[in-house]
Amino acid sequence: MFLHKTIASFFGIGYIGKGSGTIAALVVTILIYFGIQANLYNNYIGLMLSILLFFIGVLSATQTEKIWGKDSKRIVIDEVFGMIISLLFIPLSFVIILLGFILFRLFDIYKPLGIKKAEIFPGGWGVMADDLVAGIYTNILLQIICFLKFNL
Numbered sequence: 001m002f003l004h005k006t007i008a009s010f011f012g013i014g015y016i017g018k019g020s021g022t023i024a025a026l027v028v029t030i031l032i033y034f035g036i037q038a039n040l041y042n043n044y045i046g047l048m049l050s051i052l053l054f055f056i057g058v059l060s061a062t063q064t065e066k067i068w069g070k071d072s073k074r075i076v077i078d079e080v081f082g083m084i085i086s087l088l089f090i091p092l093s094f095v096i097i098l099l100g101f102i103l104f105r106l107f108d109i110y111k112p113l114g115i116k117k118a119e120i121f122p123g124g125w126g127v128m129a130d131d132l133v134a135g136i137y138t139n140i141l142l143q144i145i146c147f148l149k150f151n152l
Helices: 002-008 020-037 043-068 077-086 094-110 116-120 123-147
Strands: none
Touching (some): 043 123, 077 094, 116 123
């Protein structure tokens, strides 16, 4: 169970309490930014990471919900996953990454446009699904912004 708690809480960030989802998403945002700067991160690595994180997240969230309760605030692996989805296949700059972070958190917190309905799935599937949808919505908006060439 220690491994599931570590994964679900993203190495303990989930234990912070209020704002832990935002902090987890911010940490991933920073890691992506510096990963790009060091040529250690690209869209294909992001895609592979997101696929891996989705299934590991489902498993760990399912297991930790048994002791922490349904969609516990300690579970933040879903924010990590959703943040990566938000930035996939986008020409990334500092401003776009920052905008992606802000948009993703707004979608994830307020859950408009049917995002809340994605939580209907049982266990870790529901935990991960709403962040998948929030990440996709963020990605679509960022794709539009980049297409319109706002030079961000």
